[in-house]
Amino acid sequence: MxxxxxxxxxxxxxxxxxxxxxxxxxxxxxxxxxxxxxxxxxxxxxxxxxxxxxxxxxxxxxxxxxxxxxxxxxxxxxGIYGGYYGENIGTAGSIPLLLQAVALPALFADDNIRLRIIGGTDVKNSPSMDYFTHIIGFYLNKFANISINIVRRGFYPKGGGEVLLEISPRFKVNEYKNFDEFLEDISKIGKINLYVEDIKKIEIYSVSSYELKERNVAERMAEKAKELLEINGLPVKVRIDYAKTLSPGAVITLVAKTNTYVFGSDSIGEKGITAEKVAENAVSKLLRVIKNRVSIDEHLADNLIPYLMLVGGYFSTYELTGHLSTNIWVCKQFFNKEVKLNINKKVEIWI
Incomplete structure (x- = not known):
């Protein structure tokens, strides 16, 4: 044990x-x-x-x-067993954080998995649901075929959001004689090497509850983010959505796409903070990656560590956060793998 x-x-x-x-x-x-x-x-x-x-x-x-x-x-x-599973976190407990724990093993189940989760889609101290879908989901798709459907948004405090996640595994860990055999087979995917590349497009996902439509909150977040990104010479595509929710709320997610990988940032609306300030917070996080000439943001960095433990790879980020160093430590308790860190003006990690 x-x-x-x-x-x-x-x-x-x-x-x-x-x-x-x-x-x-x-x-x-x-x-x-x-x-x-x-x-x-x-x-x-x-x-x-x-x-x-x-x-x-x-x-x-x-x-x-x-x-x-x-x-x-x-x-x-x-073992890891396919089937239909539901979980109601209650109120606005974070759906993305729950999926963070469940997704890794579920990718390698013995059969298809369908998950229906009820709770908070976009809450503080958690990735937004769009961040999980379009950024973390991009990397999960390297290991299995996945589909994420945000059925209903859920903001703090009442939550009530609903997400459906469907996974069709390509590698079924139960079928291998041992875990080393599984690792050898999964290595066919290739290493996840994320070297700095030029950004081809930034997608803005600006979402607000219907209660805030009269104040044009989603448009204002998107317009401010677009303005700040275009000042920095970055190409932008905007997606605006208003949702029926149990509690009013707003969230903006920025998805930066290069030729081979994605990264991003997000920001949750809060009482007393203007729509424009919410957008500025998200843009500031994204520009930190770009201006430091590193490949990914700090939140993606700690999320990717378990997957790099499976197939190896490289990335750079701007800070060795507590979450990142802790996740490396936890993974090393389970994997006999060397993790090489180079910390200078940026943090580089090879596995």
Whole structure:
């Protein structure tokens, strides 16, 4: 059994999500101790509970001590099984963060998987749903055929968003004699090498609830982002959408496309912050990648680490964040792989 100390680094929920995802994929039981030890209050929150419960169903796992507030859990998967699975996180718990935990093993199930998740599509301290769909989803498609449908948007506090995720696996981990054989076969995909390339297009996804349509919130976010990006000589395509939601809200996502890869940024609307300022926040994050001449943003960096552990690769980013260093540490507990870091004016990572 692999023991993961949840108090490592930032000691957040990401350690738990990564640990149970990797445990599910490799079919090795894991015990996570000191969960969110440095947070107040420590232990499992409802959103973490839902991630464990969903993976428990998909992997037919045995679990111990899984309840809100628990600081030590044990997760013992038996395989990864296709089928239809639903999970209602309740209120505005983050759907993208739940999918972050579930997607990695689900890509390699023994049959097609359909997931129906209800909760928050676009909430603070989480990637937006458009970021997950168009950026993280781009890389997931290298491993399996996936389809993501945002049925309904859900903002804080009521949530009520709905997402359907369908996966048709190409590599079924249950069918291999051992995990090394699986890794050898999956290496056919090739390394994920992300060297800096010129941007060919930036897609702006500007979404707001209908309650904010009279104030043209989606248009104002999009127009401000477009103005700031075009000043920097970047080609832009705009997509505007108004959605029926249980709580009012707004979100903008920027998807930068090169010839071979994507990266991006997002920003969630908040009370007291103008639509223009929300757009400026998203553009500022994106320009940080471009002006530092690195290949990807900080959020994509920590999301990609488990996938680079599978097939190898390279990327550069502008900062070794706590999330990135923690995810590298967690993955190294499961994989016997060398991770080479070069930290100078930028952060370069080879696996």
């Amino acid at each position: 692999i023991i993961i100390d949840g108090s490592h680094g930032e000691a957040g929920g990401q350690i738990l999500r990564s640990a149970i995802a990797l445990s599910s994929l490799i079919r090795k039981p894991v015990k996570v101790i000191n969960i969110r030890k440095k947070r107040n209050p420590p232990g499992l929150k409802y959103q973490h509970l839902h991630a464990i419960k969903l993976l428990e169903k998909i992997t037919r796992a045995k679990t111990e001590n899984v309840y809100v507030g628990s600081e030590d859990i044990t997760f013992m998967p038996t």
